[in-house]
Amino acid sequence: MREIFRQEMQQLGDDLLKQGREAARSMERATQSLKDANIALAEQVIDADKRIDALERNLDEMGISVLARQAPVAADLRTVVSVLRISSTLERMGDLARHVAYVARGRYPERVNSGPIYDLLVEMAEHATVVGQRVAQLLDTHDLSLAEMIEEEDNVLDALHHKSFSLILDESLDLSRQEIIDAVLLARYMERFGDHGVSIARRITFLVTGHIAERDETIREIAEAAEEQR
Template sequence: MRERLVTISDLVANSIELATRAFNESDVALAETVIAEDDRIDELVLSLDELAINILARQQPVARDLRIVVSALRISASLERMGDMSSHIAQLARYRYPDKVVPKGLRSTFAEMGRLDVGMARKLTELLRTEDLDLAEEIRNDDDDIDDLHLKVFDKVLGETWKGAAVDTVDATLASRYHERFADHAVSIAKKVQYLATGDWVVPAS
């Protein structure tokens, strides 16, 4: 099951990397690739879920084995949503092609959000492979940076100096939300891996 999760996570990492490139470079061919590959991620998630259900029904696992199966079901759901976020980002690039999705003043912000999302996805794959909990902490820190950039986008589009058209405002808001949600799912998975490795649930700081 861990091997299957790693495979899916690696596909998600590739997906967000291509999606952010398509978004930032207005590359419709890359966008189409991401959208098409989302079906593959969905198929693998469904297959893993079916395996988990069969194990629960036939083997009645306990202790760590049970944690693995239950965690895998929850992790696969988050990975599927991360794939969806990548696809949504790619769809924005396709819809606005040949134009850029967001105005020039926000492009560096979205380039940084994309870089962070890709880095988090790569760290997540390695975390699933190794259970190196230092990576889980790095993912949480990266998410804080994503949240800061997300707020920066909203401050920009709601500010008095914003000159973008209505469609620019909608696109920037949606794109920022997709990047932010991608990162949130990565953090959610990191917490589940921490639980899997230690048996203790990580409670967010208030």
């Protein structure tokens, strides 16, 4: 039984890493589709979201099964609960990459926006891509220096998101209604992508160290899960 439990825990980790890599790849492709008006890449992102969703469903089923049959405690319980929370967050990151791809596809064969707004959106997309890549690396290595880097990238995204409001409201740019809508949505999608990356970084930090980052609710969630097992 213990060997089966070990294999199940390993499978949880492997599938979570696979989901993280899929989410990172989706944002990379969404960024490129935004920059180049590449409809083929946009379609790949949209298709990949189904795989990310399927991985979340599988992880949910496996994680709940492990909790019910094996009743893990201490570090093992913390790992299973963390996997379930992180998988849900990765699913949302996949959704955000898909939303970016939808906007890029909707403007094909033209690029989304132009001028300084386009430049800012591309910059945000590139930082979001870095967040996705570092999240995938963090899931693989548990190197907490990557968690710090993710938080730094998120700070940049927050600052760029704030800057986007000034550009959108700049009457001299003479933006159309569609350009305004696209800019508001895209900036929000990528800012949220960064926020989800931070959430994962903090959960991995807790998983590795047992210490919780400010504003993270993982301790409460694990305490509730442990109480349910009693």
